[in-house]
Amino acid sequence: MPVPCLKPLLLASLMTVQSVQAAVPCAEFAARLPNLKRDLCEAVKLQATAARSVQGRTLWVRDVKPEQATMRVLVVGAIHGDEPSSAAVAFHWIRLAGQLPFASAQVVHWRFVPVLNPDGIFSQPPRRVNAHGVDLNRNFSTPNWDREARIYWEKRTRKDPRRWPGAKSLSEPESRFLHEQIRDFKPQLIVSIHAPYGVLDFDGPAVPPKRLGSLYLHQVGIYPGSLGNYGGVHSGVPVVTIELPNATRTPRDAEIRQMWLDLLGWMSARLRIQRQAKAVGPSYFESRLVPAAPTAE
16 A cells, blocks of 8 residues: 655654764764864864775764865874874864964965874774774885885784775775865875874974974884875975874873964964975985884874
């Protein structure tokens, strides 16, 4: 017999499911990330993308775009799933980006990817790698990746499974997503938040910041397939890598804010928009390779 009344019921059911799904990330993130309350997560209004992780989790972004923006900055957290403090700091920075603008020569369009590796974050226990066991920060398409990445993994890391670069560059949906963000958004600065080495790293053109909050500049080198290598060295986009002091605990809120203010101050005083990628020769690449330990990023 006909049941036309099922259509509105089905529609209502689908809308309910979608509403529940939209609320799930904040409940999960607040439960897993340090110093992140659900109300803060909800207040920053994450935006869903069509991209999914290996295990099917949504990859979320947040654009903060004032009128007449003159610069584009991409901020990335939790490339490594066992660094939840990096994601939490990204959430706090989204809130700060939406507040009254800092007096600056640059009006910034911010794009945040607070949790690039959700499968690693929600693994029990959290894992550096994604669900395929790939270190996303060794999976970007740097020159000579096919030759360099595996050799580096075998000889420098002694086949450390936490630093497996994958079978080929950009093999992972999460690294491909970030690669596409860089290609389409065309950031003039990338900020990558990590932990737990307590330093500030920098790759690419422009004068690096000497400090952000209590973190001081200490350039640790690049690796085959790393974001700093791909973005800063070979694509000519400055990459600031923040290594928080602790992977499971964020700095105090005042320190999170000070790092943000110092970043804005450096951008205003020092950063110059690069119109073309900086050509970097192989000798520079080789000189920046570093031993496996200690390994930041």
